[in-house]
Amino acid sequence: MEIINLHHPIDTKAIHQGPIVLALGFFDGVHKGHQKVLKAARQEASKRNIPLAAMTFNMSARFMFQEEHPKELRYLTTLPEKKRLMQHFGVEILYIVQMTSAFAKLAPQLFVDQYIVGLQAKTVVAGFDYTYGKKDIANMANLGDYGQGRFHIIEVPKVEENGVKVGTTEIRQTLVETGDVATAKKQLGYPYFFTGIVIHGEKRGRELGYPTANLMIDETNVVPKVGVYAVECLINGDLYKGMASIGYNITFGDNRERTVEIYLLDYSLDIYGEEMTVYWHKYLRNELKFDSADELIEQMNKDEEMTREYFKENSPYKEG
Structure with missing residues (x-):
């Protein structure tokens, strides 16, 4: 698996040169919901005969938006553990974006232009609740409008286990920590x-x-x-x-x-x-x-x- 670290603004020389299928998410825990996203992306990449790439971040956005102090942040997977799991689930190129104030302030349209179209994504795959800014405007429902037909979108629905949503927060707080x-x-x-x-x-x-x-x-x-x-x-x-x-x-x-x-x-x-x-x-x-x-x-x-x-x-x- 090729690992590419990105800092805003993107150095276009550092990215993979060629079309990709891009899976989006923070992927903390790489749980069954994330695995369903990666599986759908892997199938699409195989169909198109192009590499499967995934984009994650070096730390949670909760730190950037002052929802939690960095010392209070707890992860199901550290970055090295996440890399190991992403490779196990078939990711060929892993983009790790450094979470900075400049990146966090990107308008949704600029995120799509620079971090989806700019990475040459032909198909984007993400979970139903993926956001790339404020939830009310930067959600999966609006991604097509920002994309303007430049890439295909696959939205993966909610994954449940025994009637309970599979999610990072739920696993961390109601399962592991208890x-x-x-x-x-x-x-x-x-x-x-x-x-x-x-x-x-x-x-x-x-x-x-x-x-x-x-x-x-x-x-x-x-x-x-x-x-x-x-x-x-x-x-x-x-x-x-x-x-x-x-x-x-x-x-x-x-x-x-x-x-x-x-x-x-x-x-x-x-x-x-x-x-x-x-x-x-x-x-x-x-x-x-x-x-x-x-x-x-x-x-x-x-x-x-x-x-x-x-x-x-x-x-x-x-x-x-």
């Missing part, structure tokens, strides 16, 4: 994941017979709610089953920092400094405070048993 990673998996079409670096922790798990990998993650990642989960972890191309604990280690004191700790089943190699991708499959329980280390060990034994039972009954995720 710990319902099992339902998030259904709406995403894959288990929710993020990638971090294994760092040194307090090594208390080692003393309890459960050595854990302490994970340092990007601060913009959405983190599931505090609790214990059945997970799979990708390390150096190999997938391992495990259980994860998100919490504050309240058994060992108050006012502690939140940690993400992973215990890998049947795997005990030193992995400090390694990159680990964690796939979140099932919420097992909330964080509990125990009166003794023995009580904690007893509960961890139960957690391990539940984790093993889960993976006996559910097929592991296969990296695409």
Whole structure:
């Protein structure tokens, strides 16, 4: 996949030279709704025998319009994770537009002229709720007027899962952040994941017979709610089953920092400094405070048993 970074105004020498099918969206999470857009665009590109391109942005427009402070922004996928997913779903050219005030102030007609026609899009594919400015004027209903017949438009309707709209905000706020990673998996079409670096922790798990990998993650990642989960972890191309604990280690004191700790089943190699991708499959329980280390060990034994039972009954995720 070719990745092209765009800064307004566009340097026409930097873009792909030739006609494209262009999929539009922010694509945070690249969930089932986004996948339907990409599938329709891929079919159109195949029919026309031209490349499939997608356009996204380096950050959410919520920051630009002061709806959220940059430190408060949380994403289902960081930019590297989004790139990985876009390639997996068949995108050949990925345009990443830098979200600047100059770009954000573009009138809808100028956006269409410069970022659709200017990129030589012969067909544009987007979801029913895609906007490119103020919702009342820069929506899919008006795109044809701005396009003036210069490109074909494919509008992808709303995607639902069990009667509920599949959407980034819904997945982030009502599923992942509440710990319902099992339902998030259904709406995403894959288990929710993020990638971090294994760092040194307090090594208390080692003393309890459960050595854990302490994970340092990007601060913009959405983190599931505090609790214990059945997970799979990708390390150096190999997938391992495990259980994860998100919490504050309240058994060992108050006012502690939140940690993400992973215990890998049947795997005990030193992995400090390694990159680990964690796939979140099932919420097992909330964080509990125990009166003794023995009580904690007893509960961890139960957690391990539940984790093993889960993976006996559910097929592991296969990296695409």
